[in-house]
Every structure is written in C-alpha cells, then in structure tokens.
Amino acid sequence: MFAPFKNEPYVNFAEETPRRRMEEALARVSGELGKTYPLVIGGKRIDRDKQTNSRNPAKLSQSIGHVCDATEEDVDHAVEAATEAFTTWSVTPPEVRARYLVKIAAIMRRRIYEFSAWMVYESSKNWLEAYADTAEAIDFLEFYGREAIRWGAPHPTTFISSEENEIRYCPLGVAAVISPWNFPLAIMAGMTVAAVVTGNTVVLKPAEQTPVIAARFFELLESVGLPPGVVNFLPGPGEIVGEKLTGHPGVRFVCFTGSRDVGLHINQRIATHQTGQKWIKRGILEMGGKDAIVVDEDVNLDAVAQGVVDSAFGFQGQKCSACSRLIAHTKVYDVLLEKVVERASKLTIGDPVHHNNFMGAVIDGDAFNKIISYIALGSSEGRIVLGGERDEPNQEGGYFIHPTIIADVAPTARIAQEEIFGPVLAVLRADNFDHALEIANGTAYGLTGSLFSNSRDHLERARHDFHVGNLYLNRKCTGALVDVQPFGGFNLSGTDSKAGGRDYLGLFLQAKSVCERW
Ligand code: NAD
DSSP: OOOOOOOOOOOOTTSHHHHHHHHHHHHHHHTTTTEEEOEEETTEEEOOSOEEEEEETTEEEEEEEEEEOOOHHHHHHHHHHHHHHHHHHTTSOHHHHHHHHHHHHHHHHHTHHHHHHHHHHHHOOOHHHHHHHHHHHHHHHHHHHHHHHHHHSOOOOOOOTTEEEEEEEEEOSEEEEEOOSSSTTHHHHHHHHHHHHTTOEEEEEOOTTSHHHHHHHHHHHHHTTOOTTSEEEOOOOIIIIIHHHHTOTTOOEEEEESOHHHHHHHHHHHHSOOTTOOSOOEEEEEOOOOEEEEEOSSSOHHHHHHHHHHHHHGGGGOSTTOEEEEEEETTTHHHHHHHHHHHHHTOOBSOTTSTTOSBOOOSOHHHHHHHHHHHHHHHHHSEEEEOOOBOOOOSSSOOOBOOEEEESOOTTSHHHHSOOOSSEEEEEEESSHHHHHHHHTOSSOOSEEEEEOSOHHHHHHHHHHSOOSEEEESSOSOOOOTTTSOBOOSGGGBOOOOBTSTTGGGGGEEEEEEEEEO
C-alpha cells in the first residue's frame, strides 16, 4: 500500500539552494521564539504558572520558548485520558494508524528546514546535525508505519487438523514515553510514534532542556487530527513528572532513553507492583555509552583520524554513540594521535546559527560544569594534548567547551570508564589487538564501537568478541540509519531494543494465541 521504505536523504549545505532554505528557516523561526506552550491532556490545552524557560545554549539571553510544567495531578489526568483513548485507538486498524504516521512524515518533510532550525536554536546542533535529526524522525515515521502493518498481518503457525490457530499481536496499554534532549526530535518522536502506531496511547514527557521542539512536534500530531488522548503532552521536571509517571499503576510500560542512572532507577521503579496495578510493567530502556574506536596496525591513518574526529566531536560529543575512547595499537599510536589532534584543532566552534561553526555549545550549565570537572580530572589521569579551554558562560555567549584530547590514559582511569557526554576524547595505548579488545570491552557499557583493521582474522574476531550493540568495521561509530543499523546497547547501555529495526515494534505489543476447534 505504501512505496517501499527508503531513508530520507541529506542535503549538502555547500550548495546554494539548501543553504538559502536553511537561512530562510532560521530567520522565520527566530521570529517565533519566546512563545508559551501549554500542556495538552485529552485534547485540552492547560496553562500552568510554573514554566520552563528553554534557552539557547549558545546564546543564553535568547529564550526559545516557555513551556508549562505539569504537576503530579496532571499526570493522573493524563493517564486517565490515555486510558480512555486506548479503548478506541487499540481497535483502530493498523493501516489507519499507519496512515497518520505517513501523513505526519509528509508534512515534516515539507517543513524539514523549519524543524531543523528549531533544533539549531534549542539544542545548539549545527545545520547538518539538525537536518539529520529531522531526517531520522521522518525515517521512524515512515518505517514504523510500514512495520505496524506487517506486525498486524497474519503470522505463521504450524497447521494441525481440525483446528484453526493464529497468533495476533495486541497493543499493551498506556505508555510513558520519557525522552532525552540530545536527539530532541528523532528519539522523542520515534518512541512516541512506535507506541502509537501499535495501538497504544501515550503520555509524553520530553526532556526539560528541549521542550519546545517537542511542543512543535505535538502541534503537528494535532494538525493531522490524531484523536484526543492518543498522545498527551506532559512536559516538566523528570523528578516530578517522570517519577510520578513511572510509578503510576495505570501505566502499562515505560519507553525511556536517557542516562544510565535514571534508566536503572526507572527499571527498579517499574519492577515494584503498585496497588491496583494489573500487570507487570515493561521497560524499553536505552541508556548511555563509553564507546571506543579500536585501531589496529597497518591501516590508513588519515581515514581513521577523520572518523575519530567526526565521532568524538560531532554535536560536541553529546551522542550516546560518540567515540569517547580511542584505543590505538602501540605501533600506530603516536602518528595517529598527531593526526587526530591536527584535525580536531581545526574545528570551528561558535553559535551554530552560523553555518561555518562545526561545534556549538554544550546543552546547559550542569553539562558544562560536569564536563569541565572531567577535564580537570583528565589532567591528572593523562596528558592534555588539545583543548581543555572553555569560554566563561555569559548572557550573550553560551556553554562553549573546545575539543579536548587527553592522551596516555589508563584503561581503569575514571575518564576511560565514565560517560562524560561532551567533547572529550581519552586516548589509550594497546600492546596488540587482543589487548585493545580487552580494553574496549572493559567498561560497564556496550553501546557502539568501531574497529579499523586490515586483518580478516581481527575483523572476524571483533564480530564475535567486541561486545557492543552496534559494531562498525572500518568506519566511524556514529550515524546509525533507520533499518540499516538498528540501534541499541548491551550491558548497562540498555535493553538493546534496536530502535529503527524490525524487532522494535514487537516490544510495544503482546502476542495472543487463538485456537478454534472445528
Ligand atoms: P537523563 O537521564 O538526564 O534524562 C532523560 C529523561 O529522563 C528526561 O526527560 C528527564 O527529565 C527524565 N528523568 C529524569 N529523572 C527522572 C526520574 N526520576 N524519573 C523519570 N524520568 C526522569 O538523560 P539526558 O541528559 O536527557 O540524555 C543524555 C543521556 O541519554 C546520555 O547518557 C546518553 O548516552 C543517553 N542516550 C542514550 C541513547 C541510546 O539510544 N542508548 C540515545 C540518546 C541518549
């Protein structure tokens, strides 16, 4: 019924037309900054006095918008509205639900520059990173739409005489969708629409740092006539709104992407049965990483250096997939380090509203302080060979931290073990390939990893022994595409849900076996 899925292509901002369209979108969006956005429960817009002022991380005086903070009572009402909407939405045919998604994708595609411009302002993404975020959101919409139809179609069972047997996949109920700020459109929209297209209803709690792009997405859902209550927009602090939601007996499952500690806390919370709760809550929990690029001897070090710099410093290192450890074979260590430093030292940094800035600001003051304290620690745990500087935040400026590389770091050092989530790369020396693999696997995480090697034996070993959810051979460790590299981590990186993959929607469904004897 739909054309086969294909990924949304990127544009080249070196070309005149995309550059002009992005400049126009940024100008248009700048005229819309500073508005106030309400909560929306069961289709009703609700204002609250307490609001979050979302500020441009690169220009703190600039308000992106004011978004109302939900209260604990609002959570109760939102779960009620979602429960009511579930009675009709859960029996709406998958094809109909899928058409909503494809329609939303079509509108988002027409407005791709505008959605991207909002993220340049609100999350300090550069143009291409912002465009890629919107493109991924479109991919999730298109892909999950098609997938929902496949999951809704008949599934094979073994035939036995005088019976008809079928397996059907049913929606679960009310989802709490709790999203992070670093893919403020793609991950927030992806988790929401995966729940919706499988017949569940949603209470959506976006990250405090990026609630405006979520509000703009929610307005798009309303504009295509998604029935009231199917998605309820409930921004607010994680410790209040998120905490209440995950413990609510009416919530059937939690779909979360964020940090390890919050993910583990949610895991514990949903395991506790609440009075009146009729189910064991399910958790789809995707968390942090300490991702490594391993470099063997005898490889093209220029290509490796470029892959490392892109993975470590793209979006200021604030991707769960970012390379935060470079593990180099001792034979190539010194030359590679020099090449990586040389490339990273040329990166441009500043407000990404200007296309020539590759790196923008880090997301907020907490992130800024955390990263700075890790850099201070790094000066005792290794040798700072690049960066370490930051601009002192002020109203006209923002939270800028320069690309930082720390060499000669021991595998057990804290900066080699803990997720920093900023533009900081630890470089570690390995005696040989086995040693490199041991270091790579030596953290509690297991999200992404890369191996650059020319040895068939080592490449094959890595397929088995490099223990990460997303392994890349001879390329960088960021930039997974929907239905090309389904995404999710091992160990404390999460439940390995493989977002953007063909197993994903199964997590939002429960199988029912039906047998009729003739
Ligand atoms: P975070 O854990 O601080 O916040 C994520 C969400 O959880 C936010 O909406 C927040 O308000 C909410 N929250 C906070 N406390 C809560 C509580 N007690 N109960 C319920 N919800 C609560 O993470 P972040 O800083 O927004 O995002 C960055 C983190 O996300 C990094 O660790 C990064 O690696 C990870 N991440 C992982 C993936 C992945 O696919 N594995 C993708 C993107 C980001």
